[in-house]
Amino acid sequence: MEKMKLLAEWKYEPKKIERGYAGRTLYVNIGDRSFKEKPVTEDMKEKFVGGRGFGLKLLWDAVKDTTKWNDPENELVISGGPLCGITQYPGSGKCYTVFISPLTEQTYDSNAGGYFGPLLKFSGWDALEVQGKSDRDVILFIDGDNYKVEVYESPFEDINAVTITEALHEYFADSEEDKRNISVASTGKGAETTNWGCLNMSFYDLRRKTPRLKQAGRGGGGTVFRDKKLAAIVVRKRGVGPVSNNPADISVLQRTGLKLHKEIRDLDDQQNKMRKVGTPHLNEIMNEYHLLPVRNYKFGQHPEASKIHSKIFEKLFTQGIPDGCWYGCSMACAKAVDGFELKTGPLKGKKVTVDGPEYETCAGLGSNIGIFDPEWIIEANFYADHYGIDTISLGTGLAFVCECYELGFLNKDITNGLELKFGSKDDLMELIHRMGRGDDKFARIVGLGIHKMKKVFAEKYGAPFDVMEKIGMEGQGIEVSEYVPKESVAQWGGYFLTLKGPQHDEAWLIFMDRVNKQLPTFEDKAEALHYFPNFRLWFSLVGLCKLPWNDIEPADNVIKYKGIEAAKVPEHVQNYVDLFNAVTGKNITKEELIVQSERVYNFQRVFQLRLGKGTRRDHNIPLRAIGPVFPEEWEARAEYYDNELKAAGIDSQGLTTEEKIRKLQEYRLSQWEQLVDAVYKRRGWNKNGIPTVETLKRLGIDYPDVVEVVRKHSKPEDNWEE
Amino acid sequence: MIRVNGEEMEWRPGLTVKDILEAKRFVFPMIGVWINDKPVPRDKFEATTVNDGDEVQVIHMISGG
Numbered sequence: 108m109e110k111m112k113l114l115a116e117w118k119y120e121p122k123k124i125e126r127g128y129a130g131r132t133l134y135v136n137i138g139d140r141s142f143k144e145k146p147v148t149e150d151m152k153e154k155f156v157g158g159r160g161f162g163l164k165l166l167w168d169a170v171k172d173t174t175k176w177n178d179p180e181n182e183l184v185i186s187g188g189p190l191c192g193i194t195q196y197p198g199s200g201k202c203y204t205v206f207i208s209p210l211t212e213q214t215y216d217s218n219a220g221g222y223f224g225p226l227l228k229f230s231g232w233d234a235l236e237v238q239g240k241s242d243r244d245v246i247l248f249i250d251g252d253n254y255k256v257e258v259y260e261s262p263f264e265d266i267n268a269v270t271i272t273e274a275l276h277e278y279f280a281d282s283e284e285d286k287r288n289i290s291v292a293s294t295g296k297g298a299e300t301t302n303w304g305c306l307n308m309s310f311y312d313l314r315r316k317t318p319r320l321k322q323a324g325r326g327g328g329g330t331v332f333r334d335k336k337l338a339a340i341v342v343r344k345r346g347v348g349p350v351s352n353n354p355a356d357i358s359v360l361q362r363t364g365l366k367l368h369k370e371i372r373d374l375d376d377q378q379n380k381m382r383k384v385g386t387p388h389l390n391e392i393m394n395e396y397h398l399l400p401v402r403n404y405k406f407g408q409h410p411e412a413s414k415i416h417s418k419i420f421e422k423l424f425t426q427g428i429p430d431g432c433w434y435g436c437s438m439a440c441a442k443a444v445d446g447f448e449l450k451t452g453p454l455k456g457k458k459v460t461v462d463g464p465e466y467e468t469c470a471g472l473g474s475n476i477g478i479f480d481p482e483w484i485i486e487a488n489f490y491a492d493h494y495g496i497d498t499i500s501l502g503t504g505l506a507f508v509c510e511c512y513e514l515g516f517l518n519k520d521i522t523n524g525l526e527l528k529f530g531s532k533d534d535l536m537e538l539i540h541r542m543g544r545g546d547d548k549f550a551r552i553v554g555l556g557i558h559k560m561k562k563v564f565a566e567k568y569g570a571p572f573d574v575m576e577k578i579g580m581e582g583q584g585i586e587v588s589e590y591v592p593k594e595s596v597a598q599w600g601g602y603f604l605t606l607k608g609p610q611h612d613e614a615w616l617i618f619m620d621r622v623n624k625q626l627p628t629f630e631d632k633a634e635a636l637h638y639f640p641n642f643r644l645w646f647s648l649v650g651l652c653k654l655p656w657n658d659i660e661p662a663d664n665v666i667k668y669k670g671i672e673a674a675k676v677p678e679h680v681q682n683y684v685d686l687f688n689a690v691t692g693k694n695i696t697k698e699e700l701i702v703q704s705e706r707v708y709n710f711q712r713v714f715q716l717r718l719g720k721g722t723r724r725d726h727n728i729p730l731r732a733i734g735p736v737f738p739e740e741w742e743a744r745a746e747y748y749d750n751e752l753k754a755a756g757i758d759s760q761g762l763t764t765e766e767k768i769r770k771l772q773e774y775r776l777s778q779w780e781q782l783v784d785a786v787y788k789r790r791g792w793n794k795n796g797i798p799t800v801e802t803l804k805r806l807g808i809d810y811p812d813v814v815e816v817v818r819k820h821s822k823p824e825d826n827w828e829e
Numbered sequence: 830m831i832r833v834n835g836e837e838m839e840w841r842p843g844l845t846v847k848d849i850l851e852a853k854r855f856v857f858p859m860i861g862v863w864i865n866d867k868p869v870p871r872d873k874f875e876a877t878t879v880n881d882g883d884e885v886q887v888i889h890m891i892s893g894g
């Protein structure tokens with residue numbers, strides 16, 4: 108590759124990391140190519156901790172109430188957090204990207220593995236803030252070895268992820284070995300042509316001699332990236348090691364890490380087999396419990412699901428290679444298919460390494476669109492990543508399109524010749540390629556996401572909006588991730604009473620609620636919808652991966668602890684408390700850990716409010732998410748649903764299936780309203796879902812500008828009756 | 830009759846924890862079982878029988894996708 112043209116350069120002073128923090132953040136305006144350093148204050152550490160917390164705080168200060176996703180002042184903020192980059196404990200290399208989303212038009216955060224977060228911090232920065240819009244495609248390079256930031260004109264015509272990532276690892280490394288010291292954040296052409304743009308964060312796999320891509324998939328961060336005309340962000344830092352974070356007490360990190368490594372070594376094969384199959388171990392489990400989305404979430408089970416059983420992926424994934432996405436992750440679930448020969452698209456015939464597929468991709472680009480062909484799923488997974496498109500939104504979006512097609516709302520004239528029925532493998536693959544090229548009108552409409560597709564289908568093609576409202580699986584403007592939530596009232600909340608839309612990173616309560624029967628009352632559900640979202644949010648503050656929390660558990664976890672306590676995996680929670688204290692030198696308790704999260708949770712809620720969202724109205728739920736919409740869904744589990752009506756005290760004698768569906772919907776919608784009330788109360792919010800000033804005060808985030816937003820939107824009639 | 834997660838289930842002599850899990854199609858590997866509030870180790874599911882009238886709790890240890 109020829110030498111790239113340097114457009115701007117900025118030098119900075121080296122700075123040692125102290126107890127997990129660099130103590131400053133990097134601001135880059137990619138529009139006027141200006142740079143600055145911002146201090147990290149003690150208050151910022153105390154109240155926002157790091158990672159997503161820092162991202163939200165910096166974004167809050169950067170935007171106006173009226174800022175839209177494609178305004179120059181919108182930012183992409185990438186931050187790891189104080190534990191990011193430790194090498195002693197599995198799952199410690201995550202970073203979080205925060206931005207105003209093109210899908211939800213409010214803040215979104217999305218996490219990725221790979222080496223980007225740690226290398227950014229060890230280059231001297233707790234966060235990277237990119238604002239502005241460039242006039243041409245650029246590559247931003249953070250050179251942590253020579254303490255400078257550079258902006259290059261991008262020479263790439265093909266900005267798709269695999270192409271650009273490979274080339275930039277090559278360009279910025281001195282040797283094959285040196286490629287490990289580099290991480291590239293990129294997206295692809297599909298991020299320009301759809302709102303589903305994802306970010307790919309790389310790490311270099313020395314054994315495979317290729318970069319690997321981990322995705323911050325959700326929310327359209329890649330679309331914001333391309334709107335700024337970023338072709339890639341590269342960070343390079345050599346000499347990273349076990350004490351790069353300069354922790355307060357390394358011995359605790361070593362001891363805690365060893366304990367978990369041993370658990371994983373001894374128990375993973377009997378538990379979730381993460382090291383052999385990664386998250387696809389869920390494929391058959393979800394099918395067995397009626398939770399695998401099939402044909403746009405109509406069903407939760409399918410006879411052909413055996414074709415995407417994890418045993419099949421176990422054979423397809425290369426075994427015997429430790430697949431950790433950061434140093435020291437012995438959970439090693441970042442599985443890959445090597446030597447996969449592509450059968451379609453611009454790289455047809457090329458043999459590639461494909462990262463994944465993860466469970467979500469197997470379901471989204473598999474069962475949910477009526478496809479049970481592992482090779483097809485792998486190919487679709489590859490191209491989605493390569494084009495920079497989130498596989499989850501893509502899967503759920505395509506499922507919606509297929510159902511609309513089968514209902515006759517779309518036809519070949521509209522789709523430009525494609526027959527988009529469930530299971531139409533060739534035509535669905537062609538649609539993905541059209542989205543990756545951006546040269547097809549219908550593909551562009553699909554890429555707007557379900558929320559906007561519904562309007563366009565109604566206005567342009569006369570499709571009935573009310574039916575699409577029922578079956579379009581989105582909330583707050585973003586597509587639902589890949590679990591069928593219908594039968595768990597608590598999971599309606601886990602998906603639809605969330606900060607940013609239906610993504611499973613807040614709470615996954617289906618088994619706890621529906622199978623274990625541990626959450627019988629609305630108050631129980633609300634308590635779970637307080638604890639778990641807050642506990643899980645904490646990973647995003649400190650730079651950790653959620654998976655080693657409960658995808659492995661101590662052998663005696665279920666002997667020592669009972670019920671919901673056992674589900675919290677108390678020993679692992681204690682590990683996190685110990686790790687945080689050992690790195691930062693602080694002395695928090697497990698209760699304070701929850702408060703750390705609660706602060707950011709509520710701050711983000713107020714942020715959504717500030718941007719014109721964040722009220723009860725925005726916590727919308729489609730009918731497909733709470734039960735059957737069409738008779739075929741009811742008939743597939745008729746006995747089960749008849750019993751549901753009976754349990755609800757509804758006499759179904761003599762009713763037609765349509766009438767039964769309506770009765771169940773009415774009943775469940777009343778349950779939904781009760782759930783919303785219980786959850787808002789537990790969270791310290793008013794009836795309209797707005798945090799009260801008392802809640803802000805209790806959490807210590809009653810900053811004048813935050814209180815002002817709350818006051819502006821709160822009405823006396825929204826207060827709870829005493 | 831026994832109760833499993835609050836629901837009635839037919840009892841027969843010799844019924845084991847493993848039989849219950851199979852009958853209920855509880856296939857998730859990370860399961861905790863308590864009989865009358867006493868935990869049953871996972872490697873004893875096959876060898877542990879339940880008595881008529883027992884209260885069985887089967888907890889799936891998954892709270893996150």
Ligand code: SF4
Nearest residue numbers: 198432436438440652
């Ligand atoms: S558990 Fe998997 S996703 Fe998480 S850090 Fe380890 S390899 Fe990466």
